[in-house]
Amino acid sequence: MKYRSPALLGAMLLSSGLIACSSSGGSSDDAASGRTVLDVWLMRDSVSDAFQKEFEAGFEKAHPEIDVKIQIQEWDGIGEKVTAALASNDAPDVIEVGNTQVAQYAQSGGLTDFTDKVAELGGDTWLKGLAEPGAYDGKQYGIPYYAANRVVVYRTDLFRKAGVDATTIKTRDQWIAATEKLNRGGTQGIYLPGQNWYALAGFVWDEGGDLAVREGGGWKGGLDSPEALRAMAFYQRLQALGKGPKDSDESQPPQAEVMAKGQIAQIIAAPGGAAVVTQNNPELKGKLGFFPIPGKTADTPGAVFTGGSDLVVPAVAAHQKEALTFLRELTGDTWQKKLALTMSYVPNRTTLAGAVSADPGAAAMAVGAANGHATPNTPQWAAVEAKNPIKDYMTAVLTGRDAGSAAATASRTITTTLNSGS
Template sequence: MRFLAMCTALAAATALTGCSQLAGSAGGTQKVTLWLMKGSASEEFIAKFTSSFEKEHPGVDLEVKIQEWTGIGEKVNAVLAGKSAESADVIEVGNTQVAQYIETGGLSELTLEGLREWGSKDWLKGLSDPASIDGAQYGVPWYAANRVVIYNKDLFANAGIKTPPKNRQEWIQATQKLDKGDRQGIYLPGQNWYVLSGFIWDEGGDLAVETGGEWVGTLDDDKALAGMEFYKQLQALGDGPKNADEETPPQSEVFAGGDVGQIIAPPGQASAIEAANPALKGKLGFFPVPGKTSDKPGAVFTGGSDLIIPERTKHRRQAVDVISALVSETWQTELARTMSYVPNKATLAHVVDGNEGAASMAPGAAQGRATPKSARWAEVEGKNPIKPYMTAVLTGQDPKQAAKTASDTISKVLSSDR
């Protein structure tokens, strides 16, 4: 807001010359640094974007630095606090990480730019909500990815299933048909809490809520318990381990065996499945996680990235220009098609219509959510009381009691002093 006030005053004093022109009035080339995370964009995309941006913004030298996810939190916090030997003008961060950086401080507010320049009213809420607090926006959605159902087309055909299910009842019925003999209707490990989150949201529940300034775990709420009950019903239609997550063993390897009808995973796992079993190439299909009714798909956990601008940047106008380009329809389309992502707006979902996997993500992304926007949620995931809670329910323990134990742990972590 201080910047906006200064910009207004300067513009008035220079006959509305504009802050972007003022920033470069001293002449010479200005280096603007963009941090992107490893794997978020291809080398080809980065090269094309950099060349195009520099051509459209004479005098700007755009430097793109690739960062590793491991240890990125400390690096970003150091930049925001001005305690790093490195600098960055725009930084890509995970959508669920923004709350932590908001609490730490040092982020530039981007509310007005979002409204005036970037069409924030159309942003996917799973990307935008975690990046805002009290109506102020600090992170700008860049791209999304979420889970879908990957299925074996041959097994579906052999079971007489002609079209993918569109609601929970149809999904259960189809999975029951698939779950015969040595075949598994679905491989759903007992501790896939990302999938559980979607079922809980569909029921109107949540993992935790903020009440009177305090965060409280809510897994023992009746609506959240209903989500867990559906998870239990679906999980029973396969042989997924009740005490392990989707990486133990990697579910793509299990599916590659050819005797599993479905898994719930990002569509990008299809490549790993086909690599493990080339005979399945061309035999994989995708559909959105079904909702309670056929009129809309189920809620899903939305992963992806937001873009932030450090308050300490000396090139704020140019940083805004970088974001303006990255979220433009041109480069959103390029990124989505290159990387099989979902664009940052539901209104751009059509750009991935030719990509079956990405297109199956888009309807779910429109219903997508993210984890509670507490700066301490990462600590909850570190302890992760949700996983043993799920195992407890799946192995016959009292759901209400197990949920209360997990909720108490979540409340303690989110509300305790650091």
């Protein structure tokens, strides 16, 4: 799964559909100039036109022997297109993929192993939520590119009216107290739909649990662990402080549109959700702020699901050396800072968080990204999301079913799905 560009952030995309694989186009070297043509696939909204032109010019100035050709790909159907490219004899040299998609491509043996290049590429400071899903069976195939995650988007005017200072909200208990205070002023303290399972996952990680864990040679669903049950209890407590529906997620109805229409003080969303709010209600322009999802203690922000992208190199790519040069440049400090400032992304390493300090939304994301996580690193996780027993479980608890029983049922479904590979 993968976050979109800031203007479109706020929902996770699992691409589907079919696009026929075509030739990478221009993969042969430029014999006349003696330059190596490096074919690169980046995804729609990954970079702006201006950044792409600046990067290409800067890269080729630094490496005149390489002619980099970036082709922008659509997310719709990209999974099938990448799979076909990896199995072909005419694959591009570098491909951007969603961070949690790396495992499914690595499983086929179609990716170049960069384990011995991790230190050279600055892997000691990579964001865990990008680096961990970029690895498979102990080997590093995906190189972290950029990240995005959820924060709390709030109405500054409603907070001020209620006498709540958002900068003081560092812990879950403070968050609950502030939300209760907002409710007393006639405001809906928070709009939290019952099936925002990404938010629940963060609470599970905060408690020390996980959605699924390795057990023996397979996987076991983790929603019925004591840690996950505590997380669901907190989610239930927070959700009860608003009027969000118990049987739908943040996209049904779109929560940013709901916030735009009413006196709603907070939503949990990526910062791009604020743009959707003001688009639907221009009167709220300048009245929205951001803070990281609070953690259990003030010294650690709440855990978040890290969306974003990794860069991979097909094993059959013709220009492995040049591809590594490309990775070194685009994921290095200089271009990561420029990308973060241009696109309001979180840079790929913790040491660069300060690059977005002047962007309130991105700065809040960067704080949370330091405690970022990914979904269980198995190619079969996509099948779990397709069935999504987590959503059914959350609705069951919020509508009165016993949490332990509902969690056990959901965990069994996750276990069966992950171990059947279906």
